[in-house]
Amino acid sequence: MSAEMIVFWILAIGAVLGALAVVLPPFGRNPLHGALALVVSFIFMAGVYVQLSAFFVAVIQVLVYAGAVMTLFVFVIMLLNLTPEELAQPKYSWYKVLSVFSALAIGFIVASGLTHVLVHFHAASIPATFGNAASVGGVLVKKWLFVFEFSSILLLSAIVGAVLIARKRRS
Amino acid sequence: MNDIVLLSPIWLSALTGLLVMLIDVLAARDQRPGYLGYVTATGMVVSGALALFLWRHGAALTSPFLKGVFSFGPYTLFFGLIVLMMAAASLIIAPDYLRQQDADQGEFYVLAAFSASGMLVFVAATDLVAVFLGLETMSLSIYAMTASNPRSAVGAEAGMKYFVLGGLASSFLLLGTAFLYGITGSTNIVDIGNYFMVNPPLGAAILPSFAMALVIIGLGFKIAAVPFHFWTPDVYQGAPTPVTVWMAGAVKAAGFAVFGRLLLTMFHANTFMHIAFNYKLVVLALALLTMTYGNLVGIVQTDVKRILAYSSIAHAGYILLGVYAVGTSGLLDSSVGFYLLTYAVATIASFGVVTLMGGSMNEDTSLDRFAGFGRRHPLLGLLLTISLLSLAGIPPFAGFAGKFYLFKDVLQSNVQYNLPVVIFALVNFPQITGLNSGVGCIKRPICCVIFTHLMLDVTLLRLRSNGLNSLHLKHFLQPLSSNLSGNLGP
Structure with missing residues (x-):
């Protein structure tokens, strides 16, 4: 071994x-x-x-x-x-x-x-x-650029969703 | 530049969300945010117009940048248009309903726009990574929209249920993706299909079958196929009605588009023929289970939203039957797209009427409240009756044509057991249940259903002996089908 x-x-x-x-x-x-x-x-x-x-x-x-x-x-x-x-x-x-x-x-x-x-x-x-980080970064901003950018919409919708559910009602 | 044009429906709907968020922040604090619903709906309509433009003129546009990740062929654009149309319709009925519930908040429309852009990514993706991203963007927004009414305990429960079960289903899809990558070394669905074509799974083939099962489970959840449907009635009933329309219409259409594309591209029936676990048989079993369960359990429901939820489960069964019968030509060339379209329109109309009915602080959508509805609101009653008759598949409404062509496709295809399956589907009286809610609109709908079904049965069986080619869907959809030659696209 x-x-x-x-x-x-x-x-x-x-x-x-x-x-x-x-x-x-x-x-x-x-x-x-x-x-x-x-x-x-x-x-x-x-x-x-x-x-x-x-x-x-x-x-x-x-x-x-x-x-x-x-x-x-x-x-x-x-x-x-x-x-x-x-x-x-x-x-x-x-x-x-x-x-x-x-x-x-x-x-x-x-x-x-x-x-x-x-x-x-x-x-x-x-x-x-x-x-290594350089090659992963290269793949992310070349082939997967749009998908990578679109994941920000995913995160944003998670934040907005949390605000929508958790915040106090406006009077 | 081509990339930006091709992606325009997606980024425009996401941009609509950002714009609505900005308007909501800048608007006066005492302003009711209902108008944002119309702004968002306008964004969806403009996205749809762009998709239509791409359908007409986009065939020549190619983009090496998007190759292998997204496809913008007629398949994507057709289902993308259905999704955007249903999204816009749900948004138009949302503001009034939410105001009556005292639950109107600007963020609701922001999430709706993000969810729509996620659905477009979901439908356009030809790579499992992008499929997953689209699925999550679509679902995450809907979880929050389901629980958006702060005063509704059932809404919060529905949101939580949908969130937990949806997360579980997504993890199934992700695990399936991981296994497919492990087997084939690619996440591109065309590459995966080609790999299986060259190296057909033989013998036990545990891993490919397992990966396929995981993908079917993950997507079967979104389209609410039995036995992955347990969340559907509770969530449809608990969610604000516009969100229910969103889930029953747009999400289901997107789910079926991806379900069909993934199965037909990755697991060609002829490469998976050598193993016992053929996707055709799985889809057939799901279809029969789903339509029977939806129709049977729907009968005993006493809440209109629940009845429509079970009706949407049953319809998923019929669409799955269409997916079962699809040959190598692909989903768009079959009757499934048309069926989805008729289902979508009728669902929007029926849920829209329920929205108008139920829009008060104490929403009550029990069947009793609909007694005499036709006398109190003649126009709405007529609309509800027509859409329910269409859902049931009664001529001369569109639902009849949808069911007719679907059964015809199944009979015509050379899949196994096509005749027994169609007979089974016909005796599986569709949407008698839905018609119950028409009480007060027309007197005795049941007799009329039985009569038309007998008619439908006889016509179909006669047609089977006389040759079916005289009545082809393509004649019906001539302008559409002229564009459909290359259906899956690169």
Whole structure:
């Protein structure tokens, strides 16, 4: 097993364990602990992106997801300010059993499909500039310029929508 | 320069949103913002005029910049025009309704314009990344518009429901996109189709089938196909009625345009023939389920908005049947486009009357309120009756022609089980339910429905033996079809 593989397995297992800790006890019982476990998972995922030569995505993962998005999560948890009574013991219903089974089934389908693809997979040689900020920026403002600009309309409509719902009525 | 001209319907509708936002800020504070609805509607109409201009003169315009990301062929422009027309109609009925509900806010119209531009991106996109961006811009605005009435608890609930379920459906589409990229190395739908043409999926082909299922689920949600319809009745009922028109009309038309384009381009039936999971069979199952469910459950409803919601579910089933029957020639050359057009017009009219009825602080759209409606408002009653009869497919109204050509296309196509499917669709009495709300307009509509359906059945079956070519949609739509030769475009 090469050093690359060892690093991959460390990162992959860390990411999966972090994701499990978000929902499973002991961390998942407390929303804030769950959110912190999610940060751990995000950071391990960033490591996986680095191994895939997607450096820019890795940096964005840490800056935006582990940074900004998680701050929002923590804000929401703080604003909700749930008491331990409100965080009652979870009930086990057949819905939850069913959802675990369907999650396992989908995971099985994806995994078997991916292993099938991997058999035919040949690693392509990639240019040295692959995945750095300059090449990502070049793609964004050349082929995807209009789509990139249009995403500002998406963000603007999210802001306007939030204002519309949340603001006080004009008298 | 060509890019700017070709993209003009999209950027003009987005610009309308920005303009309306600016006017709203600069206007006097005590001014009611209803007039902004008309400003936005004007923007939609101008966008539509530009789309019409492109349809006439845009064929020669090419843009290497947009190649592979957007297509502005007749397919895009036809569905774009339907979308803009329905958007403008919803905006015209919105101001009065919102003022009566005391819920008129300028931002509502800003969001409407952004949503329309998102729909145009959605319809024009030939790349899954742009499809997703259009879908999200379209949906995000509608979530907020659904919950825009601050005094309505049902509206807030409907908005939340639509938001959560819509986010889930979008994630399905995104996951499908990721898998397709993983398999084919491209997000362009033509490239993906070509990849599958060269490397047809064989054997179990789990990953391509799974990706296809994810795409169908993601889009099936937007067009409210059973079993992805659970949000529809609650959201249609809870939303302000102009938003319901928006969802039942424009969003559905855009959803079907993209549904047809993605399925027919990426998963050609003949390349996916070797595997058990053929999209044709999935679409057929969805179509039969959707029309039966919509018609059956609609019967027991007592709220007009809910009845129309189930009617729109049932209609989605019929349109899916058309998608099932489409051959290699593409969606535009089939009767689906025409069907959508007749559905769109009748839906706007019927929901428009309901809007006028329900526009008071305590909106009540139960069936009882419509008793004797025809006597109190003869003109509105007549309009409602005509549009409901058209939705039901009663001659001489347009809905009859839509259904007729749709069934004819299914019979004529060489898909499996075409005869049993059409018979099933015919006995699946469409919109008896919708007619219930015509109580007071005409006395006994049911007999009339049964009678016309028998007539329709007999005519269709006779036609099947006598050759169907004598009655082709193209004769009906001659000016339209002369432009439709290259339907999907690059």
